[in-house]
Amino acid sequence: QELPPLNSDSEPDRMDWSELEAKFGAFAAPAAGTKVGGVSKTLTNEYWRSLGEGYASFAAAHGVEVVYQAAQSEGDQLGQLSIAENLISQGFNALLFSPQTDANLVPALESATAAGIPVVNVNDAVIPQVAHYVGNVQKDNGVRVANWFIENRPEGGKVAIIEGQAGVFAAGQRTAGFTETINASGKFEVVASVPADWSRELAFNTASTILQQHPDLIGFYANNDGMALGVVEAVKAAGKAEQVAVFGTDGVSDAYAAIRAGDLTGTVDSFPVLTGEVAMEVALRLLAGQDLPRVVATPQALITKDNVETYATTDLKALRAALLAK
Amino acid sequence: MNTTARNAAPPLLSRIRFRDAGTVLGLILICAIFAVLTPTFLTVPNLLNILQQSSINACIALGMTLVIISGGIDLSVGPVAALSAVLGAAMMVAGVPVPLAILAAIAIGVACGFLNGALIAWGGLQPFIVTLGGLSLYRALALIYTGGTPIFGLPAEFRAFTNGNMMGIPNPVLIVAVLAVSAWVVLNKTPLGEYFMAVGGNPEAARVAGVPVTLTKLSAYMISGAMASVAALILIGRLGAAEPTLGTLWELDAIAAAAIGGASLMGGRGSIFGTLIGCIILGALRNGLTLMNVQAFYQLLATGIIIIVAMLIDRATSGKQG
Amino acid sequence: MNTTARNAAPPLLSRIRFRDAGTVLGLILICAIFAVLTPTFLTVPNLLNILQQSSINACIALGMTLVIISGGIDLSVGPVAALSAVLGAAMMVAGVPVPLAILAAIAIGVACGFLNGALIAWGGLQPFIVTLGGLSLYRALALIYTGGTPIFGLPAEFRAFTNGNMMGIPNPVLIVAVLAVSAWVVLNKTPLGEYFMAVGGNPEAARVAGVPVTLTKLSAYMISGAMASVAALILIGRLGAAEPTLGTLWELDAIAAAAIGGASLMGGRGSIFGTLIGCIILGALRNGLTLMNVQAFYQLLATGIIIIVAMLIDRATSGKQG
Amino acid sequence: MTPRLSLNGIVKSFGPITVLHGVSLTVAPGEVHGLLGENGAGKSTLLNILSGVLHPTAGSIEIDGKTASIHSPRDASAAGIAMIHQELQQVPELTVAQNIFLGASLRRMGPLFTDARAQEIEARRLLADLDPGIDVTAKVKTLRVAQRQIVEIAKALRANARLIAMDEPTSSLTPAEFERLTEVIRGLTARGVSIIYVSHKMDEVFRLCTSATIMRDGRLVDRVELPKTPVEKVIEMMVGRELAHAAHRSFATNRVVMRVKGLTRSNAVRDASLTLHAGEVLGIAGLVGSGRTELLRLIAGVDAAEAGTVEVEGKPIPGHSPLTRIRAGLGLVPEERKRDGIIRHRPITSNVGLAAMHHFSRFGLIQKTALRRRTEELMQEVGLRPFDVTRPIGSFSGGNQQKAIIGRWLAANTRIFLFDEPTRGIDVGAKAEIYDLIEKLASEGCAAIVVSSELTEVIRLSDRVLVMREGRISADLGPGEISEAAIARAAIPAT
Numbered sequence A: 001q002e003l004p005p006l007n008s009d010s011e012p013d014r015m016d017w018s019e020l021e022a023k024f025g026a027f028a029a030p031a032a033g034t035k036v037g038g039v040s041k042t043l044t045n046e047y048w049r050s051l052g053e054g055y056a057s058f059a060a061a062h063g064v065e066v067v068y069q070a071a072q073s074e075g076d077q078l079g080q081l082s083i084a085e086n087l088i089s090q091g092f093n094a095l096l097f098s099p100q101t102d103a104n105l106v107p108a109l110e111s112a113t114a115a116g117i118p119v120v121n122v123n124d125a126v127i128p129q130v131a132h133y134v135g136n137v138q139k140d141n142g143v144r145v146a147n148w149f150i151e152n153r154p155e156g157g158k159v160a161i162i163e164g165q166a167g168v169f170a171a172g173q174r175t176a177g178f179t180e181t182i183n184a185s186g187k188f189e190v191v192a193s194v195p196a197d198w199s200r201e202l203a204f205n206t207a208s209t210i211l212q213q214h215p216d217l218i219g220f221y222a223n224n225d226g227m228a229l230g231v232v233e234a235v236k237a238a239g240k241a242e243q244v245a246v247f248g249t250d251g252v253s254d255a256y257a258a259i260r261a262g263d264l265t266g267t268v269d270s271f272p273v274l275t276g277e278v279a280m281e282v283a284l285r286l287l288a289g290q291d292l293p294r295v296v297a298t299p300q301a302l303i304t305k306d307n308v309e310t311y312a313t314t315d316l317k318a319l320r321a322a323l324l325a326k
Numbered sequence B, C: 001m002n003t004t005a006r007n008a009a010p011p012l013l014s015r016i017r018f019r020d021a022g023t024v025l026g027l028i029l030i031c032a033i034f035a036v037l038t039p040t041f042l043t044v045p046n047l048l049n050i051l052q053q054s055s056i057n058a059c060i061a062l063g064m065t066l067v068i069i070s071g072g073i074d075l076s077v078g079p080v081a082a083l084s085a086v087l088g089a090a091m092m093v094a095g096v097p098v099p100l101a102i103l104a105a106i107a108i109g110v111a112c113g114f115l116n117g118a119l120i121a122w123g124g125l126q127p128f129i130v131t132l133g134g135l136s137l138y139r140a141l142a143l144i145y146t147g148g149t150p151i152f153g154l155p156a157e158f159r160a161f162t163n164g165n166m167m168g169i170p171n172p173v174l175i176v177a178v179l180a181v182s183a184w185v186v187l188n189k190t191p192l193g194e195y196f197m198a199v200g201g202n203p204e205a206a207r208v209a210g211v212p213v214t215l216t217k218l219s220a221y222m223i224s225g226a227m228a229s230v231a232a233l234i235l236i237g238r239l240g241a242a243e244p245t246l247g248t249l250w251e252l253d254a255i256a257a258a259a260i261g262g263a264s265l266m267g268g269r270g271s272i273f274g275t276l277i278g279c280i281i282l283g284a285l286r287n288g289l290t291l292m293n294v295q296a297f298y299q300l301l302a303t304g305i306i307i308i309v310a311m312l313i314d315r316a317t318s319g320k321q322g
Numbered sequence D: 001m002t003p004r005l006s007l008n009g010i011v012k013s014f015g016p017i018t019v020l021h022g023v024s025l026t027v028a029p030g031e032v033h034g035l036l037g038e039n040g041a042g043k044s045t046l047l048n049i050l051s052g053v054l055h056p057t058a059g060s061i062e063i064d065g066k067t068a069s070i071h072s073p074r075d076a077s078a079a080g081i082a083m084i085h086q087e088l089q090q091v092p093e094l095t096v097a098q099n100i101f102l103g104a105s106l107r108r109m110g111p112l113f114t115d116a117r118a119q120e121i122e123a124r125r126l127l128a129d130l131d132p133g134i135d136v137t138a139k140v141k142t143l144r145v146a147q148r149q150i151v152e153i154a155k156a157l158r159a160n161a162r163l164i165a166m167d168e169p170t171s172s173l174t175p176a177e178f179e180r181l182t183e184v185i186r187g188l189t190a191r192g193v194s195i196i197y198v199s200h201k202m203d204e205v206f207r208l209c210t211s212a213t214i215m216r217d218g219r220l221v222d223r224v225e226l227p228k229t230p231v232e233k234v235i236e237m238m239v240g241r242e243l244a245h246a247a248h249r250s251f252a253t254n255r256v257v258m259r260v261k262g263l264t265r266s267n268a269v270r271d272a273s274l275t276l277h278a279g280e281v282l283g284i285a286g287l288v289g290s291g292r293t294e295l296l297r298l299i300a301g302v303d304a305a306e307a308g309t310v311e312v313e314g315k316p317i318p319g320h321s322p323l324t325r326i327r328a329g330l331g332l333v334p335e336e337r338k339r340d341g342i343i344r345h346r347p348i349t350s351n352v353g354l355a356a357m358h359h360f361s362r363f364g365l366i367q368k369t370a371l372r373r374r375t376e377e378l379m380q381e382v383g384l385r386p387f388d389v390t391r392p393i394g395s396f397s398g399g400n401q402q403k404a405i406i407g408r409w410l411a412a413n414t415r416i417f418l419f420d421e422p423t424r425g426i427d428v429g430a431k432a433e434i435y436d437l438i439e440k441l442a443s444e445g446c447a448a449i450v451v452s453s454e455l456t457e458v459i460r461l462s463d464r465v466l467v468m469r470e471g472r473i474s475a476d477l478g479p480g481e482i483s484e485a486a487i488a489r490a491a492i493p494a495t
Ligand SMILES: Nc1ncnc2c1ncn2[C@@H]1O[C@H](COP(=O)(O)OP(=O)(O)OP(=O)(O)O)[C@@H](O)[C@H]1O
Pocket: D014, D017, D019, D037, D038, D039, D040, D041, D042, D043, D044, D045, D046, D086, D385, D386, D395, D396, D397, D398, D399, D400, D425, D427
């Protein structure tokens, strides 16, 4: 059957991760010898490694074998496709894809579908034909940061965005979410929105330049934490730590440390380990024949100094509890 | 005198064979190692898989080999591929007949190659820097045209062709085989091939001998652009979508394949057959490491080491080169 | 006959000046355009900012220039920087005295350069492919060592140094200035500099004249490795973190700067001053585009066009070159 | 007296090809020893072994009675050996002084810095006897071939060597410059320096050398005392047969094939006009730097003329690309073979066929067998040695490379040949063959312009001689007017 192209942010056939158990019952152990393959975007970013940890921890808890492979670098689209194809030819029962781009894993998806192997698209780029997607709403990411500014800086002011690589889905959505929300408030002006290609160094340079031009800037929103930490250094070097709020995205451990230290104002954590667990659970439930909605939304939260300790826990049970309590 | 002639001929022949033999030896060694380490490696479907996965790089690398032989380099292949992919796809989606859209896409690649070549041949600029500029320029055009979003919904007939096979051999492999034979013929059997070698070997002497140096350089870049377009078409057929970000890092893979295959980046020397083997070496490497479930960082390590070792083996077996 | 000699001298001198003048003209043009378009551009703090932001690329490009002049290329600078950054940072964090850790980091860069150089000079491999292998190899080592996570918590004294300034001029700029003068002296005032030019310009003649070709090539890559380490140290000092992924695409920026500055990728030609101007052109470009808040896709477009136009201006003003 | 140098049973093989089969020679202190042989006899190979550029497969080298182990050019210069290479070994981007001291720079402040000033002074001193007009601070790429060759000689003199091997040091020099070199060599031998002198110019060898070793096909033929042995005998030993001495024969007609009018390019060539007839051989003589090379390059379209036209068969040729000139039937055999002539890694067939690919292709494909057959035919005609057209041209001796370049124009059915120093580096036997070849071309109605610094050559070949002086054509000597004295008078600038 031909599925309509998926937009993970607006798909109506969706549910929240927290409802899984309530709607589909407790998780039943899968058949012995089940093998699940994960294809990651890159391991050079903590986010994707944590996702893999989530896969592994959930799988280990239920006796499932996992292989988690990544392309050699971010942007190696064909390399990732080769990996996915090689996994299919090795007879895995289910596959978890985090594609580099919206299209680069399409052939692998098609051959997996043809072979009857369920595929779950986990986060970031979205394969339009995919039957199942687990991940957060990218646009919401920027919206949360924008809302923070609207609430905490009621007088408004100049803000700037440090974008990820030009043309990448997540970068575009996050930027759009922030820009639309903050413009709608009417009090803020986005004075700069420029790419730094996910690089801490470029983010540093770009932020320095922007601060030079707009000494009265009050905030930065960076599309990921690495860039945000580069911005933090630029803000400190310009001596404007008091005046400029800096936000990142992802919630990597260094971002938590920087929030605790008061360097980084906040980050939007999308809880990669938990996301990994949920994705693995979805894949195994699909294997068990359950008919899940097309999108399972995973949590994200704006982490600031106020709530950092609540979410900093490495105990997943506690984290789940904290998120559910909200 | 005749004795000398008879004596002299074999060493040359054996030297040519020898040269490619080094590369083939490297390939055999890598395959042997993987065959021992993972049983899946040496199965027919997996070998076809490797060929299929190498075909896009091979397509690019063929054009790159001609450019390198003519003394240049083309860093802009990936973005050229992206640009012709998105424009070609847009046409198909808009209802332009597939064959026409394919021709148009290739024409776009040729046009980009022409621009590169013109700046190099007439403008007298260095190929590295021109195509580095092109790398940004063509990518930007592809992104601006699409607004950064992929183009989906390619016609089924087009996809059926690139995803089909003939007697079990995937069509992309066949297409690349045809292109490789053509490139071989051009390089070894036509005046243009002689001109590539002459211009790459000694541009001034070639000019004095009446070689149309400018046209020769232009042709090399135009062929490279065309090859990039073909690679793009194969890829979008397989993916079912054309993305403006497609083709990242293709240039490095293609150059690596050509160099492993014996092309000298100083120009004047290179082999189509060697380049193909180079592509297969890189493809086999990636395939084998994945089959063995080697973690990404160690894959990177292995890639680095194997490229260098392949070159050392090659060098040891093929004797002195520039 | 004496007339010829006397006539020959002035054009030569003016041609040298002319060569760099082309690059300077390109810089002035770009600055003029930005100055008109955005008032912030031509302010002292912003100009210092540009210098500061160009300093890392300049550091890499200085080493690259020497390698290119000696007829090679070093694609592995980024990963070498990353490797020495993470190892140096790990030492500092572990409590090794800062000067010692700095020396160790530089030693690591030199060691990587030595490996590259050894494979090229003794192994007889092509520089492009060796350092392409190195690109994977050193990056893999940096990633494996750190497991992919950045190293934080560099000592304050170290950071204070790289973030400090002297009479308003940022220390990184001063460091690079000192390195540039050293590189200039090496290239123009020492036998080694002559060897670089000779080995790059005519390796056969160099060998016949008794130039220690192997040692010369080794030195070039070792210097390049050392420069990569210094760039890495400046960067981690400024960012406060050493990432294993640092330095991506540095090689392209550095090569572009050297080429804009007049280095020929065929070897034998290049200028330290020109390279510095090339770095500043690239830095000014990025800075100006950011100040103007040009949208991402159009930044890419502008970068591509400006690189090519800068080369065309340069070429038009400096006359024929290889 | 112990000889300064003795080479004992030197064998050299390149892979399966042996090019030296046990050659021995001795040179006494203060002696100028000739090393003679045809192109490809192995002279350069032998000297390259002596100077550490190549390693012998077998054999030993003794200097002043002691066995020397020479593994690199450095070892050679440490052993007191210097060499002038047949092909210019220079770095174009470095200055004259830097090139002269390349690999042995003068230092200052310890070993760290180059003493540029001292190098320049010393370079000026070395050049003073040879050509004081050369600017030691100019980049070598701005020099003309002759000047570069003089720089090469100066380089060999810098080291105070005990033995200097000179491999065709005068191939692009004029007689006047040879005279200066003679003086320099006299001074050296008076100090006990030994010289090995390779040249294809027999008159030079007979004037300079007191003895000579003769080689043929990589084997030692004999050692002779000079000038006792008659030149005919020496040549016979070199080529293995007697050479007939031919006089000039004319095939000139009245039909004009090319008219050059007012060619000008800055100061190098000023307002040069000439007419060339079918079957005519037109010689161009002049001092070094008088603009002969430039004139040929302008006619051939290799450089762009600022003014002037070239008409072939009454039709002006538009533009100035080599291609259109070649189509009109012109072909240039360049002076600087390595830079403007050969494609090093390509076989003889490709080098020969390069300008005539359209003759050898059908339906866009090269007819390889036709190309090969034609190449073999032509190379037979010019006497390529070794006779293997599939070998890269770079592995042939200089003289044989030249034959292949001439073959290129024969293959392209060129009607007007522009020879710039056609016998530069070519042995006496082959020289005679090339003279015959030029005559044969003339007899078939082709026309030729021959630029040569060897007056005997110009006189031997030409029906008419133009003399150039400071970029202008200063004399047009018809049959009967041609003599060394007349040429010299027109060539030397009025003071
Ligand atoms: N690298 C090489 N590989 C194979 N053969 C070579 C190589 N170098 C030289 N030869 C061969 O060695 C022989 C001797 O060459 P050499 O250059 O010594 O001759 P020569 O006597 O100096 O001639 P000429 O007078 O033309 O300079 C030639 O037949 C040449 O083809």
